Amino acid sequence: MRLDKFLAQCGVGTRKDVRTYIKDGMVKVNGQVITKPEIEINENDDVIEYLDKVVTYTGKVYYMFHKPGGCITARKDAIRKTVFDFFEGINMNGVFHVGRLDKDTEGLLLLTNDGEFEHKLMYPEKHVEKTYFFWALGSLDEEDRKKLESGISIGKGEKLTKPAKIEIDKCEMYKEFEQETCIGEFYKMDSRRYDQPVVSGYLTISEGRKHQVKRMLKAVGCFVIYLKRISIGGLTLDESLEKGQYRLLTEVEIQKALGEV
Known part of the structure; x- marks a missing residue:
């Protein structure tokens, strides 16, 4: 393993920081000062010191x-x-x-x-899917689903979102929804508006734009009141x-x- 990578993984500093430390003579390998960040070391056998303190390799976690x-x-x-x-x-x-x-x-x-x-x-080019469970005020019809699944505009000057997958779980009025779920823990509705429609479901995306799920659902008239990520890739x-x-x-x-x- 490269010396700078080893020190960065051990939390001594960022890759950029540790390169500076090495070049400034703050790092020793087996008792000798090393000034080349790219030198290869054996993380299990070599003794690495930073400011005369031994750095212990814990491995990847x-x-x-x-x-x-x-x-x-x-x-x-x-x-x-x-x-x-x-x-x-x-x-x-x-x-x-x-x-x-x-x-x-x-x-x-x-x-x-x-x-x-x-x-x-x-990274976007890897196309790793992430699935979220949501509750949102509003409703989703077939046209809304097609927009989400084919790509939708979520901001001026931004590209359309990549195709997504949408699965509707429930579509009910807030009053019934609150009774069947713990939605009341996360959102308090004015009792005079208990006839507000609420929809729950799963949205799978392969991007990571800021507030993307909320913005996608907002673009089809839904206001997210609860959001939970349940999977990344094949990991649940x-x-x-x-x-x-x-x-x-x-x-x-x-x-x-x-x-x-």
Whole structure:
């Protein structure tokens, strides 16, 4: 492994940062100062030091996290709770979130220190599908479905969205919907408007534009009041994980996420 990649994966700094550290003589390999970032090292046998402290290689890690609503997808924040705050006592140096979920969005979030894994999942040309379950005020007819499935405009000057998949779960009035679900925990409707239509379903996209699911549904007259990501690629959220809980992915699950199974 390259020395700069090793140090970045161990959380010493970004790839750019560690290159500077190496060139400035802050890094030793087996007791010798090394100033070339591209030098190959054996991460298991060589002794790597940064500022005279041994850097331990933990290897690649892949976490499945059941993100609850109300926390932000960030490493730290002075005011708001972040997803990393749930990993108390775990060495998260070098670990980052793969993509992001809005503050009010729940569900599957992956965290890793493997940059190649993130690239394969998040870059648009990879076409990795992500499925979301939603509740929205409004209704969806056949014409709306065709628009979502063929591509729709969600912003001035933006390209049409790529073809999506839509599956309708329920279409009812808010009053009945509230009685059958826990929707009241997430959205409070004025009782005088209980005749408001509500639709639930699953939307699968292969892009990652900002607020994309909400904007796509808004473009067909629906206002999202609950959103949960349930799958990435072939990997589905483990529903045995309570909100705020996490676990390591298995090798098979890593392959499923990448579409290799």
